[in-house]
Each structure stands twice: as C-alpha cells, then as structure tokens.
Amino acid sequence: MSVLVYLALYAGAAVFVAASLVRAWMYARAPLHLRWELYPVPHEDPAKVKHGGSYFEDKDWWTHKRAYNLAGELGVMVPEMLFLKALHEFNRKLWYRSFPFHFGLYLLIGACGLLLLAALLGLFAPALMAGALGMAFHWLYTVVGVAGVALALVGAVGLLHRRLTDEDLKTYTTAGDIFNLLFFIVSFGVLCAGFLLRGPGAPGVLAMVQGLLTFNRTIEVPGLLAVGIVLCALLAAYIPLTHMSHFVGKYFTYHDVRWNDQVNLRGSKIEAKLVEYLTYKPTWSAPHVTADGKRTWADVATTNPWEGAKK
Amino acid sequence: MTDKIKLTDMSLPGRKPLAHVENKDLMPLPYPLESPEKDHGWTALTEKVMGAVECGLDDTCALNIPQPKTKEEEDELVKKFLAGLDKLFTKENNWTFLQPLVLSMEHCAKCQTCSDACHIYEASGGNELYRPTFRSEIVRRLYFKSVKHGGVLSAWQHGDIEINWPLVARLAELAYRCNLCRRCAQTCPIGADNGLVAHELRKLFSMELGISAKECHDNGSVLQLKVGSSTGMSSLVVKDNIEFIDEDMTEKTGIKVETPWDVEGADVLLIHNAGEIMAWPENPGAFAVILNAAGIKWTLSSELAGYDSINYGLWYDDAQFARVAIKHAQAAKKLGVKKIVLGECGHAHKALSVIADRVLTGDLNIPRESSMTLLRDIVMNGRLKLDPSRNDFPVTLHDPCNMVRLMGVVEPQREVIRKICPQFREMWPHGVDNYCCGGGSGFAIMSGNNFQDWRFHVSGRKKMEQVLNAFSDCMDPSIHKYICAPCSNCKGQFRDMLAYYDMWAKQSILYGGLVELIVNCMVDAKPGFIDWEWH
Numbered sequence A: 001m002s003v004l005v006y007l008a009l010y011a012g013a014a015v016f017v018a019a020s021l022v023r024a025w026m027y028a029r030a031p032l033h034l035r036w037e038l039y040p041v042p043h044e045d046p047a048k049v050k051h052g053g054s055y056f057e058d059k060d061w062w063t064h065k066r067a068y069n070l071a072g073e074l075g076v077m078v079p080e081m082l083f084l085k086a087l088h089e090f091n092r093k094l095w096y097r098s099f100p101f102h103f104g105l106y107l108l109i110g111a112c113g114l115l116l117l118a119a120l121l122g123l124f125a126p127a128l129m130a131g132a133l134g135m136a137f138h139w140l141y142t143v144v145g146v147a148g149v150a151l152a153l154v155g156a157v158g159l160l161h162r163r164l165t166d167e168d169l170k171t172y173t174t175a176g177d178i179f180n181l182l183f184f185i186v187s188f189g190v191l192c193a194g195f196l197l198r199g200p201g202a203p204g205v206l207a208m209v210q211g212l213l214t215f216n217r218t219i220e221v222p223g224l225l226a227v228g229i230v231l232c233a234l235l236a237a238y239i240p241l242t243h244m245s246h247f248v249g250k251y252f253t254y255h256d257v258r259w260n261d262q263v264n265l266r267g268s269k270i271e272a273k274l275v276e277y278l279t280y281k282p283t284w285s286a287p288h289v290t291a292d293g294k295r296t297w298a299d300v301a302t303t304n305p306w307e308g309a310k311k
Numbered sequence B: 001m002t003d004k005i006k007l008t009d010m011s012l013p014g015r016k017p018l019a020h021v022e023n024k025d026l027m028p029l030p031y032p033l034e035s036p037e038k039d040h041g042w043t044a045l046t047e048k049v050m051g052a053v054e055c056g057l058d059d060t061c062a063l064n065i066p067q068p069k070t071k072e073e074e075d076e077l078v079k080k081f082l083a084g085l086d087k088l089f090t091k092e093n094n095w096t097f098l099q100p101l102v103l104s105m106e107h108c109a110k111c112q113t114c115s116d117a118c119h120i121y122e123a124s125g126g127n128e129l130y131r132p133t134f135r136s137e138i139v140r141r142l143y144f145k146s147v148k149h150g151g152v153l154s155a156w157q158h159g160d161i162e163i164n165w166p167l168v169a170r171l172a173e174l175a176y177r178c179n180l181c182r183r184c185a186q187t188c189p190i191g192a193d194n195g196l197v198a199h200e201l202r203k204l205f206s207m208e209l210g211i212s213a214k215e216c217h218d219n220g221s222v223l224q225l226k227v228g229s230s231t232g233m234s235s236l237v238v239k240d241n242i243e244f245i246d247e248d249m250t251e252k253t254g255i256k257v258e259t260p261w262d263v264e265g266a267d268v269l270l271i272h273n274a275g276e277i278m279a280w281p282e283n284p285g286a287f288a289v290i291l292n293a294a295g296i297k298w299t300l301s302s303e304l305a306g307y308d309s310i311n312y313g314l315w316y317d318d319a320q321f322a323r324v325a326i327k328h329a330q331a332a333k334k335l336g337v338k339k340i341v342l343g344e345c346g347h348a349h350k351a352l353s354v355i356a357d358r359v360l361t362g363d364l365n366i367p368r369e370s371s372m373t374l375l376r377d378i379v380m381n382g383r384l385k386l387d388p389s390r391n392d393f394p395v396t397l398h399d400p401c402n403m404v405r406l407m408g409v410v411e412p413q414r415e416v417i418r419k420i421c422p423q424f425r426e427m428w429p430h431g432v433d434n435y436c437c438g439g440g441s442g443f444a445i446m447s448g449n450n451f452q453d454w455r456f457h458v459s460g461r462k463k464m465e466q467v468l469n470a471f472s473d474c475m476d477p478s479i480h481k482y483i484c485a486p487c488s489n490c491k492g493q494f495r496d497m498l499a500y501y502d503m504w505a506k507q508s509i510l511y512g513g514l515v516e517l518i519v520n521c522m523v524d525a526k527p528g529f530i531d532w533e534w535h
C-alpha cells in the first residue's frame, strides 16, 4: 500500500511540475506580440501610477530615462497573488468563496513545504528535531495544514454551490467545471476523513513523509488516508492540464500583456525580433492582404494595393 | 426582451434573430431621458434587408453579409472560417497577437466578473448576448474543438458547439457588438481579454473571408490608401480646405493664421484625423492658432495618408493597420521632422504610438507624441495669455479609451482644463476607469441599416447617463454646457447621440475638443471662439 502511495505522490508531483513548465514554456516562446497594455501599469513612475498615467504623458518622453518601479509592481502583485485583490474589488460575492479556496491551497502548499523540511531535518539532524524545534514544527505544519484543507474545502463547496445556483454562471458551466470542483471536494474530503479517522497505531504524518523520502515500505498508511493522498496526487497532476493552471497563465497575462509597455528603440533586442517576424510568410486568403505564403509580412505591409488607383 | 439566450442557440438553423431588446428593457437614464415610452422607437430592419443579408443575431445588422444561395456555398464559407481560425493560432499569420489570444482562450475561469464592467451589457439590461464572455466562450469552444482537435473529453471539459453557417454568420455580427474598449479586461482577475477576442474575430473575418464593416474597410482604410484620406480628400483638396479654414480662423480670432505645409526639418509633424477638417474645422484651426502663438516649428504633410491620422485597421485588420502606420511614418521621414504629434483622435493616438511601436523599425521609428502633452506644455508654461473667465460655463471631460485606458495619457488634458475651465466637473467614473462613448472601434462611423438605433440605445447609453449626471446641477436650457471630447470618433458619437436625443435644443449640451476651449480663452483672440451653435 505504502509503495502505491509513494509512487502516486512522486508521479503527481512530477506531472504537476512538468506540465506547468511545459505550459509556461509554450507561452514564453510565443513571439513578442504587438503592445496591448492596459493602464494603470504599476511599474510606472509612482506619481503616474496614482492616476494610471504612462510615460506618454511626458513631453519628448523618449529623451527621458525611465526607472522601473519594482516596488509599485510588487505592491500590486503580492496582494493580487495572496488575497485576489481584483476579485475583492470587482466581484466581492465570488471573493468570499474564491479567497478561502485559494488561500487554503497556499496554506496546504506551505504545510507540505514545512513537512518536507521537518522530515529532512529529522533524517539528517535527528538531535535537532528531538526537542522544542521538532515540537514547533509539528504544531506549525499541523495547524497550517488543517487550516489549509478546511479553508480549501469550504471554498470549493462554496464555489460549487455558486456554480450550481447562480443564473449568471449556468450558461457557461460545463460538466468539466462541476467535475473539477467535485474533484477538489472529494480529494480533500477523503484526505480529511482519512486523517481524522486514522487508527491509534497509525504512523504520524511526519513519519509518512520520511517514509516517502526514504521509500520506507514498512510504513503502513491507513487505507482511507491512502485513498485521500492518492486522490490529491491525481488532482495535482490534473490541474496543470486544465484552465485551472491560471497560476501559470496569470503571470503572462499580467507581465507580458497588461503591463508590457517596453519601448521598441532603434537597435534594440525588440527591434531585432520584429525584423525576424517581418520575414514570416502569412497565408491569409482575403485578396486585399496579398499574402500567398511566399510574400513576407514586410512585403505585405509595404504593399499598397490601391496606390495610384482612382477613387 | 427575448428569453435568455444559450450559447448553443448561436447554431440554430434559420435566420430568426436571437435577441430582441425593447426600450423598457434598457438601463434607465436619468432626467430628462428617464421615460422609456418617450424614447425613440427602434427602426425595424426592412424585409428587403432581412431577405438579402445575414441578420440572424439581434435587432440590427452591421456587416451586410450576403446570404449564401446554396448549402455548398454555406459549407465553403464555414470551411474558410475554420481555416482562418487555425491561422489565428499560428505565428506566421498572427505573431502580432498570438500569445495574448492563446492566454485568453486557455484561462478564462468563467467567473463573469467582467460582465459588470461592460457598458453594452449593462445598458442592454443584461441581455445575455451582449455579455462580454458570450462571444469569447463561443470562440473558446471553437478553439478547443477545431484548432486543438478536441474530442469527447475536450467537449466535456470545455463545452461543445455545433459548427455551421448560422453560427459563423452570427459570430461575424457579434464581433461588431463590442467597442473594443477593454474595460472588461481591466477587471478580469485572470487577465483574460474579451475585447481582444472580439478584435481577433474581426481580423479573422477580414483577413480570411474579406468580411468587414464597409465603413471601416472600403470607405475607411482602402480609401485612405487610395486617395490619402478616408474622407476622400486628396492632398490638393485638403490644402484648399485648410486654406479656407485659415481664413476663417483669421477672421474669427483676429489673429493671422497660416498653416505650414511640408516644412522640411520641422520640430513637429502634426497629423489630424482628417474628419476634423470636414466636420469640425475649428479644431484644426484652433491647433494652428495655438501652435503659431506658442512659436512651435510645425508642419502638416501632404503625403498620401500623411494628413489623415486615422488607422481603422486597428479595429479589424493587421495588414491594413501596418500599411497605414508605415505611410504615416514615411511622411514624417520624408520631411525629416523631429517628432510626430497626433491631433485630437484617440484611436490614432494608440495606433501610431502604442500598437505601431512594434511595427516600425529602423529609420521609420520616429518619435510620436500626444497633442495632449504638447498642449499641456504650452498652457502650463505660460506660453499663451489666457483668461479662464471666458470659459466660465459647465465643462466635463470625456476620456477616449484609446488615449486613456489603453495608452495612459490621463492627466495632461486635465491639467489644461483645470487651469482654463472654472466650472470643470469630472464624469464618474473617469480616467482609466472611464466608459467608452459607445462609438469606439468604428461604431461612430457606422450607420448602415438601423445600426444607429443600437449604438444610441445600447452602446452609447452609459455615456449618455454619465453626461446627464455630470450636468445634473445645471439641467437648464439657458445654461450652455460643454462636453470636451479630445477625439474625433468620440465627437462623432456625441454629435449623433446628442442630436438623436435633441440635447442641444432641449438642454444646451454642446460638445467639442480641447483646443477650442484653449483658443476660446486666449486673451489675444477675439472673444467667442466657441459660438454655441449646433454643428
């Protein structure tokens, strides 16, 4: 049983990481698109961020040195990532459900990190973990983990309830959307039940993680808990294959689209990329485009099919 | 209102419109337009139109797509559409927007946060068809089904849609029920962009099937590339008209006005939306008065497209966009000017400053600047003698989406107005949170069939509400009120919408640009530049 659990966990984590990376790589290697920013852009000059202004507000802007306001960007990014600020501002009803769900997941990830750290310390420096530090770790990952599962579970139930009852959402809800939320609810539910109902002789969570790290087959993971863990591993593998991978997508929608106001200066890297793209050969069929698969974008853009034609 | 529309209704056979909106369904307006009964009725589409073109979407028809005669013709068009859809997701055809489009396809959480941000959805009384995600969700399902070749599992995960000609025809029209203002995108917690999806859809139809709004293509970008301007003015005609405007301005202001043409090495190449020259000559006239008085070394260009800043390709076609942007840059290069300054036109601002930034390379990459910035510099640095008491009437400011939310030029125009208009009041919300005038993305120039009814009742309604609220303390016909809209297209929308509701005759609400307000308070000019007459 324990082998199965270990394998599921390793496989789930591997698929999660690999699929997320592949997705990120696919977005990152897309050509640099035309600018499509939306103001406010938070890494602008703080005096401009207040009203959503840009460097275009400066006379002869190209003669000014532009400073990157990293603090401004972090000031928007961090609350957005941690507290879903946009949702809080524009859709409070949903935020009450979505925030606990997401924050619960963050806590769960945090608890996993703490557990791993504690397990490694326990393996490599058992003396260190024997006393107060070990106890502190125990309380910390237990509290964070329990809070995480509870919040995520409550949030997921809330989200499912809204999806099933809100008229505005019904038209757009697919069977897959319901399944996704149920997947969370069932996985976390079984995990919780398995944890709470584990017998008195069951190994502790820390022992199980150490077993995972050392592939210790003598650890007996209780049945229900094992099912919960396997379900969570499957869930982890499933997430990056769906639109729920927006933790990857959002990085790009914000940094590469909404906030990408990088100027194309003569002789810059951006210009070099554009020169390359202008050699691409489009195949659009409408006659006015004059693309035939042989002509480049540069040819198309510098062709005026109506030059010299009379009105 | 018709029953709530489902996504699958888009594929319903036949041409029965899916949505119908009546005045009583619409978002209520404040005084004096609060009565739906007294509002204009909608002009119905004629039998002739309904029998000849595709109008199976709603109460109007923007594109006039001829009805295919046979099933084979329909199938051929569907095939072309799907081929175009594939091309949208290849870098060779769509490097320009590939990444943001894929992101919007793959990450919408269907939370509907964006719906409340959309003025069209709100003004329609929450009609499902006009929800920002309705269009996107159809495209998303097509993407997973056709481009990604999704099978049963994908349909289960992403939802299915039947692909047929009625769907394609309705989708083409639906691409023209969005102002591309991207207010919805601003509120999306994921960063998905329904405005972009509408834009890409328009592009697919134009670049693959040759389907676009006549006003944007044939009478817009094609005419501009053919004769130099979408107004149809050749360089000779435009010079004549400007000469006439100079004379008129000289008489009106008492200041000798002369517009310089084709001055090599000038500091500034000013490019107006040529529509101003035809419809609001006092705007280019006021620019000339101000730039001359401030001692700017400036010029206009008589090159093809060099005297008309419009670039309608921005709304529907990358090839047309790039061609016009290059023409603008070539005009500046030929004269060897230091910079291009864009007159009062929002989409021209974004087109040449922001979007063309990744089209223009080498010596075509000439600095571009907003006229708002230049005017702020002139006014705030005391380069003109101004008497704000001449502008002592209620003024509100409209923020053109392209200039403000999509380019970040927010404060310069406000600094000027605050200085010269003692009764300035903001609309609410404003700045980067503004609402589109309802004429964005080409609607202001589109009036075929009964499209105007839709554009005033639905897309322009929120702005009308904002205007009436901004002037609620002075709703008295004896008080002249001024909407400052530093954008030609927005002005076109205001002109038509105020006329539709008779707001000049009944409430003395006029509209105009920023430069008119500046010249109106120039001490050296004769008083009364703004003549408070409807035009």
Ligand code: SF4
Pocket (backbone or CB within 6 Å): B107, B108, B109, B110, B111, B112, B113, B114, B115, B133, B187, B188, B189, B190, B191, B192, B193, B194
């Ligand atoms: S576009 Fe954004 S706000 Fe709108 S439904 Fe999708 S995720 Fe939600």
Ligand code: SF4
Pocket (backbone or CB within 6 Å): B117, B118, B119, B120, B121, B131, B132, B177, B178, B179, B180, B181, B182, B183, B184, B185, B194, B195, B196, B198
């Ligand atoms: S871009 Fe503007 S008009 Fe279009 S859906 Fe979004 S908010 Fe509505």
